[in-house]
Amino acid sequence: MSKIRVSLSNRYKRFFISERTALISAVMSVLILPVIYYFGTRSGGINLAGTYDLLMRLALITTLFWSLKKHKLFLMQAATVGLLFCMLCAQSQYALGDLASRDSETYITMGLQGFVFLAGERMILFIQSFVCVSHFIIHAARRQEAIRISVNQVSIIFLLVLVIIQLVISPILRFDLQYVLYIWTLHLDELFIFILVACAELVLMIDQREIAGA
Numbered sequence: 001m002s003k004i005r006v007s008l009s010n011r012y013k014r015f016f017i018s019e020r021t022a023l024i025s026a027v028m029s030v031l032i033l034p035v036i037y038y039f040g041t042r043s044g045g046i047n048l049a050g051t052y053d054l055l056m057r058l059a060l061i062t063t064l065f066w067s068l069k070k071h072k073l074f075l076m077q078a079a080t081v082g083l084l085f086c087m088l089c090a091q092s093q094y095a096l097g098d099l100a101s102r103d104s105e106t107y108i109t110m111g112l113q114g115f116v117f118l119a120g121e122r123m124i125l126f127i128q129s130f131v132c133v134s135h136f137i138i139h140a141a142r143r144q145e146a147i148r149i150s151v152n153q154v155s156i157i158f159l160l161v162l163v164i165i166q167l168v169i170s171p172i173l174r175f176d177l178q179y180v181l182y183i184w185t186l187h188l189d190e191l192f193i194f195i196l197v198a199c200a201e202l203v204l205m206i207d208q209r210e211i212a213g214a
Contacts, residue, residue: 013202016195016198016199016201016202017199017202017203017206018199019068019069021195021199022065022068022069022196022199023065024192025192025193025195025196025199026061026062026064026065026192026196028192029057029061029189029192029193029196030058030061030062032185032188032189032192033054033057033058033189035185036054036182036185036186036189037051037054039178039179039181039182039185040182040186042178042182043176043178043179043181043182044179045098045179045182045183046182049093050090053086053089053090056082056086057083057086057087057189057193060079060082060083060086061083061193061196063075063078063079063082064076064079064080064083064196064197064200065196067079067200068196068199068200068203071203073203073204073207076200076203076204077204079200080135080197080200080201080204081132081135081136083193083196083197084128084131084132084135084197085132087128087190087193087194088125088128088129088132091121091124091125091128092125094121095121095122095124095125096125099118099121109174110173110174113169113172113173114173114174116165116169117166117169117170117173120162120165120166120169121166123162124159124162124163124166127155127158127159127162128159130155131152131155131156131159134151134152134155135152135201152201153198153201153202153205156194156197156198156201157198159194160191160194160195160198163187163190163191163194164191166183166187167184167187167188167191170183170184170187171184
């Protein structure tokens with residue numbers, strides 16, 4: 001059992017510590033942004049605030065990848081926090097605003113997938129909130145730091161799983177096609193962003209453990 005855990009841990013580290021993983025995640029998340037804007041404007045799902053959010057994502061993704069590449073740890077922390085809060089604000093507006101404003105009959109007529117999708121969006125919001133708070137605690141407190149970092153990494157993995165579930169469900173929702181494509185590309189972008197954040201979290205974890213060991 002211990003060998004399996006070590007193997008999984010090594011695979012996790014190799015994947016998220018890879019510069020290729022960070023590069024692919026950053027490039028894909030940036031390339032998807034104009035697609036989100038296109039389908040968002042066509043479907044009416046994005047407004048001026050949503051456009052500003054996309055621009056902030058572009059700036060923060062670029063900053064986070066550059067700080068990873070140059071190993072600028074303080075900038076990496078700042079960009080990670082900024083990106084997490086940017087995603088949290090957008091998700092709260094979507095899950096508690098747009099989806100909550102729709103009539104409950106909309107989800108009833110869609111059946112199980114409608115309720116799973118709605119519950120998934122609320123769960124993503126909850127996990128994002130937890131990750132944001134946990135990220136601050138990790139860098140503000142020094143006690144049991146390894147445990148907090150491990151919990152944060154598990155939370156990000158769970159977040160990735162939830163986003164993948166939403167990617168699977170969204171194409172079968174009975175919304176307008178343009179809106180469905182907007183939702184799908186939005187979650188696809190989130191998937192790559194959270195992978196990039198996981199890369200940064202792992203680098204920060206390794207750096208802090210090296211400092212503690214020193």
